[in-house]
Amino acid sequence: MIIFLVGFMGCGKSTKAKQLAHRLDCPVIDLDAVMVEREGQSIADYFATHGEAAFRELESQTLKTYAYPETCIVATGGGLPCFFDNIDWMNAHGITVYLQMTPPQLVSRLHNREKRPLLKGMDDEQLLEFIIKKLDERNPFYNQAKVIVNSFDLDAERLEEAIRLQNL
Ligand SMILES: Nc1ncnc2c1ncn2[C@@H]1O[C@H](COP(=O)(O)OP(=O)(O)OP(=O)(O)O)[C@@H](O)[C@H]1O
Numbered sequence: 170m171i172i173f174l175v176g177f178m179g180c181g182k183s184t185k186a187k188q189l190a191h192r193l194d195c196p197v198i199d200l201d202a203v204m205v206e207r208e209g210q211s212i213a214d215y216f217a218t219h220g221e222a223a224f225r226e227l228e229s230q231t232l233k234t235y236a237y238p239e240t241c242i243v244a245t246g247g248g249l250p251c252f253f254d255n256i257d258w259m260n261a262h263g264i265t266v267y268l269q270m271t272p273p274q275l276v277s278r279l280h281n282r283e284k285r286p287l288l289k290g291m292d293d294e295q296l297l298e299f300i301i302k303k304l305d306e307r308n309p310f311y312n313q314a315k316v317i318v319n320s321f322d323l324d325a326e327r328l329e330e331a332i333r334l335q336n337l
């Protein structure tokens with residue numbers, strides 16, 4: 170079974186993916202990291218040289234063509250579920266889990282903004298405003314996930330339970 174973790178930048182996808190993979194003794198795949206490795210370029214550099222539209226194409230293609238092991242945890246990019254038919258594809262191929270956080274909680278987790286092309290140069294106030302607006306656009310996609318959990322202070326054991334309750 171493939172478990173896809175989705176949610177806004179900073180909601181804990183990469184951290185929780187590693188913890189869950191450890192508990193379930195299976196590999197973890199971080200799709201942002203897969204693209205960085207394949208392209209030999211950071212995501213910020215990819216955005217700068219090719220633009221966001223090209224990045225979204227690459228991201229969708231990477232999602233759909235990756236050779237996933239039978240059981241694995243996949244940390245997805247923050248925008249991935251919101252483009253093309255990516256959320257439908259994930260729902261058809263595995264269990265989707267939305268790691269939900271409030272905008273102020275996300276602000277408190279989003280350091281290193283210079284590495285994130287969409288957040289570059291923002292202070293806390295601008296970031297909060299941006300997140301509120303973006304979440305409004307993105308929630309209709311994130312909310313199509315099969316499991317929805319508040320991920321602030323969520324430990325991996327409780328996350329595993331929430332997924333099992335729904336699916337395993
Ligand atoms: N339980 C926690 N308490 C405090 N900080 C945490 C906790 N879990 C994760 N973090 C920190 O929050 C930040 C975001 O976590 P993480 O990188 O896992 O999110 P993400 O959803 O993968 O974000 P993105 O892929 O957009 O970079 C990181 O700096 C991480 O170290």
Ligand SMILES: O=C(O)C1=C[C@@H](O)[C@@H](O)[C@H](O)C1
Nearest residue numbers: 178201212246247248285286
């Ligand atoms: O929320 C987004 O649109 C993004 C999130 C990151 O994981 C990266 O995939 C990229 O920086 C874009």
Ligand SMILES: [Mg+2]
Nearest residue numbers: 182183201244
């Ligand atoms: Mg991540």
